[in-house]
Amino acid sequence: MTSSAVSSLSSPDPAIVLIRPQMGENIGAAARAMWNFGWDRMRLTTPRDGWPNPKAVAMASGAGRLLDEAQVFASTAEAIADCHHVFATTARDRDLNKEVLSPEAAMRTAHQMQSEGARVAILFGPERAGLENDDVMRANSLISIPVNPAFPSLNLAQAVLLLGYEWRKSAGMDAPQRPTTSERAAQVEIEALAQHYEDVLDEAGFFFPPDKAEPMKKNVRNLWSRHAFSSAELRIFHGMLRQLRRWRAAATK
Amino acid sequence: MTSSAVSSLSSPDPAIVLIRPQMGENIGAAARAMWNFGWDRMRLTTPRDGWPNPKAVAMASGAGRLLDEAQVFASTAEAIADCHHVFATTARDRDLNKEVLSPEAAMRTAHQMQSEGARVAILFGPERAGLENDDVMRANSLISIPVNPAFPSLNLAQAVLLLGYEWRKSAGMDAPQRPTTSERAAQVEIEALAQHYEDVLDEAGFFFPPDKAEPMKKNVRNLWSRHAFSSAELRIFHGMLRQLRRWRAAATK
Numbered sequence: 001m002t003s004s005a006v007s008s009l010s011s012p013d014p015a016i017v018l019i020r021p022q023m024g025e026n027i028g029a030a031a032r033a034m035w036n037f038g039w040d041r042m043r044l045t046t047p048r049d050g051w052p053n054p055k056a057v058a059m060a061s062g063a064g065r066l067l068d069e070a071q072v073f074a075s076t077a078e079a080i081a082d083c084h085h086v087f088a089t090t091a092r093d094r095d096l097n098k099e100v101l102s103p104e105a106a107m108r109t110a111h112q113m114q115s116e117g118a119r120v121a122i123l124f125g126p127e128r129a130g131l132e133n134d135d136v137m138r139a140n141s142l143i144s145i146p147v148n149p150a151f152p153s154l155n156l157a158q159a160v161l162l163l164g165y166e167w168r169k170s171a172g173m174d175a176p177q178r179p180t181t182s183e184r185a186a187q188v189e190i191e192a193l194a195q196h197y198e199d200v201l202d203e204a205g206f207f208f209p210p211d212k213a214e215p216m217k218k219n220v221r222n223l224w225s226r227h228a229f230s231s232a233e234l235r236i237f238h239g240m241l242r243q244l245r246r247w248r249a250a251a252t253k
Numbered sequence: 254m255t256s257s258a259v260s261s262l263s264s265p266d267p268a269i270v271l272i273r274p275q276m277g278e279n280i281g282a283a284a285r286a287m288w289n290f291g292w293d294r295m296r297l298t299t300p301r302d303g304w305p306n307p308k309a310v311a312m313a314s315g316a317g318r319l320l321d322e323a324q325v326f327a328s329t330a331e332a333i334a335d336c337h338h339v340f341a342t343t344a345r346d347r348d349l350n351k352e353v354l355s356p357e358a359a360m361r362t363a364h365q366m367q368s369e370g371a372r373v374a375i376l377f378g379p380e381r382a383g384l385e386n387d388d389v390m391r392a393n394s395l396i397s398i399p400v401n402p403a404f405p406s407l408n409l410a411q412a413v414l415l416l417g418y419e420w421r422k423s424a425g426m427d428a429p430q431r432p433t434t435s436e437r438a439a440q441v442e443i444e445a446l447a448q449h450y451e452d453v454l455d456e457a458g459f460f461f462p463p464d465k466a467e468p469m470k471k472n473v474r475n476l477w478s479r480h481a482f483s484s485a486e487l488r489i490f491h492g493m494l495r496q497l498r499r500w501r502a503a504a505t506k
Contacts, residue, residue, distance in 0.1 A: 033411070038401040062404055104422070146421055148291040151315055158286070158414055165415055168399055169357070201493060204500035219489055227480040230350065236472055240454060244497045247457035251504035 014110055014120040014167070016160060017043040017079050019135055022127050024049055028059025028067070029157035030124070035063035037164030042070040043079050043121075076123070076135045084118035085110070088131055088139035089159050091152055099141045106143045107166040122163060127156055185231045193234045194221045200241055204248075267363055267373040267420070269413060270296040270332050272388055275380050277302055281312025281320070282410035283377070288316035290417030295323040296332045296374075329376070329388045334441035337371035338363070338481075341384055341392035342412055344405055351479055352394045359396045360419040371437055375416060380409055390474050391440065393481070438484045446487045447477045453494055457501075 016034055021027050021044060031042060047053060051072050060067050073079035080086050087106050101109065110120045123139060125131035136142065145162055147154060154162075185193075198217055207213035229237075269287055274280050274297060284295060300306060304325050313320050326332035333339050340359055354362065363373045376392060378384035389395065398415055400407060407415075438446075451470060460466035482490075 032404075032406070035404045036400050036407060036411075038403075062406060102422075145418075147289050148421070150291075151285075151288045153285070153315060154289060158289075158411070161411055161414065162418055165398075165418075168401070169355075197493070201496065204496050206493060206496040220493070223486055223489055226486075227482070229480070232350070233476055233479075236476060240450070240459060240473070241497075243454065243457050243459040244494075244501070248497070248501040248504050251501050 011114045011117055011119050013039055013041055013114070014122050015041045015043050015080075015083060017045070017076075017121050017123045018047075018126075018156070019045050019076055019079075019123055019131060020048065020126040021156065022048045024053035024055030024057075025059045026127055026156045027053060027056040028061075028063075029155075030160045031056070031060040031063040031066040031070075033157045033161035034164055035066060036161065037168040039164050039167065040066050040069070042066050044070055044072045045076055045079050046074060047072070048126075076138055080121045080123075080138060082119060083121040085113050085141070086121045086123060086139045087141050087143050088123040088136050089125070089143045089145070089163065090136060091130055091145070091147075091154070098136075098139065100144050101141055103143055103145055103163055103166040104170070106141060107163065108170045109141070110167065111170050124156055124159055185229050185234050189231055189234050190224050190229070193237055194224050196238060196241060197224075200245055264367045264370055264372050266292055266294055266367070267375050268294045268296050268333075268336060270298070270329075270374050270376045271300075271379075271409070272298050272329055272332075272376055272384060273301065273379040274409065275301045277306035277308030277310075278312045279380055279409045280306060281309040281314075281316075282408075283413045284309070284313040284316040284319040284323075286410040286414035287417055288319055289414065290421040292417050292420065293319050293322070295319050296326060297323055298326045298329055298332050300325070301379075329391055330440070330444050333374045333376075333391060334439070334444070335372055336374040336440050337437045338366050338394070339374045339376060339392045339440060339478075340394050340396050341376040341389050342378070342396045342398070342416065343389060344383055344398075344400075344407070350475065351389075351392065353397050354394055356396055356398055356416055356419040357423070359394065360416065361423045362394070363420065364423050372439070374440075377409055377412055386471070390471055391444075391478055393478055436484050438482050438487050442484055442487050443477050443482070446490055447474045449491060449494060450477075453498055 016030070016039055018027060018030060021030075027044070027047065034040065034042060044051065049055075052067065056067055057064055087101075087110065110122075113120055122143070123131060123135060125135065143163070145154060145159060197220060201207060201220065207216050269283070269292055271280060271283060274283075280297070280300065287293065287295060297304065302308075304323075305320065309320055310317055340354075340363065363375075366373055375396070376384060376388060378388065396416070398407060398412060450473060454460060454473065460469050
């Protein structure tokens with residue numbers, strides 16, 4: 001399922017609102033991070049270097065469409081006017097008496113709201129300074145990313161990336177595509193392999209001295225049953241042993 | 254709970270292994286991403302532009318210590334020699350019949366292994382090209398990041414960031430207790446076994462016809478890396494092969 005499939009069922013995906021972004025490169029990198037996880041609705045308030053911004057375009061390569069379609073607003077209030085629930089990402093602890101959520105919990109909540117028809121926005125502050133209290137006040141919930149307290153310096157695109165990742169995960173799209181795993185071997189195949197090795201190793205004098213033979217045989221049998229071998233793997237083990245036996249037979253001629 | 258609190262109980266945190274990284278800037282950005290989530294054990298194999306790299310240092314500001322302490326290796330095999338479980342991050346689907354995990358599941362597994370005393374490594378491929386099959390073959394599990402299929406272009410530091418984020422998230426989790434298994438073999442032991450089999454099978458004419466030799470060798474190597482063998486089990490595999498070789502040698506006399 002793609003995020004567009006989600007949005008077709010209900011509201012559009014969250015608006016990613018960059019508040020007073022400074023360097024064009026960072027706007028471009030944020031666009032890429034959005035599109036990496038299927039987000040494409042960018043909003044900006046008063047980008048410092050004007051708009052459009054050629055440096056943003058250069059950096060966004062592959063996600064330039066998001067910049068073309070970005071909506072620019074004069075204030076935070078206008079940027080979120082049509083939204084029902086606003087999340088604000090914040091690095092610092094703020095004593096604002098608002099709900100603070102992990103990225104995971106926030107994106108789960110956002111999905112839920114969207115499925116109920118609500119329009120959701122996520123605010124990201126300008127580089128360095130972060131959101132001002134006046135922006136944060138307009139948010140319904142805060143999102144705090146659990147970084148290393150000794151080095152909490154995420155940049156704008158990284159913060160967008162982590163939220164987009166959690167968004168996509170909570171849409172159920174994180175299940176990796178399993179490459180076709182070959183069929184797990186059945187017990188009868190395991191038994192056949194165990195017997196093949198036991199017979200050849202017996203002939204080769206492996207189970208020696210005789211009073212150790214039984215525990216040694218058990219150890220070898222355990223090798224085959226303890227691990228989840230596929231049928232294809234068992235064929236390789238058979239093949240190796242057959243070849244070693246032929247090699248020996250050739251030497252006796 | 255911080256990751257250092259975890260590691261003080263058991264093994265060190267995962268080694269983050271950058272395979273043949275190209276631009277110094279990307280190595281520096283990866284160091285920052287690691288330290289954002291508390292990882293500090295960087296390993297490199299054959300960085301393209303040599304080592305140390307001033308561009309990496311410039312980019313890593315705040316995480317420069319990781320570069321000072323980074324260990325440089327000549328090959329993937331050497332970089333993971335002391336590790337018990339190796340994860341490889343991979344964008345492309347590969348039909349290698351290995352377990353493929355989401356970042357979350359992989360980091361949960363890694364925490365659990367670490368708490369059992371295992372040393373874990375996570376491989377990241379070079380920019381653009383990604384890991385080669387030869388590197389991936391040495392991994393026990395693959396990690397697939399659920400990006401937008403229409404725009405799957407994560408850079409190195411972003412991939413490191415997402416894994417570090419999931420690592421830190423799962424640091425608080427109570428890892429379920431696995432039954433104590435006998436000591437898991439380290440990669441250097443797996444490599445020695447793989448080489449032993451490859452050498453003897455080569456001598457025995459197993460890798461035939463010549464144009465199939467390389468895929469056949471890969472299949473055999475995959476046998477050893479795909480399953481969690483203990484050191485004791487590897488000794489049995491060595492022992493069987495040694496005996497079959499002796500058996501053959503006796504026939505030539």
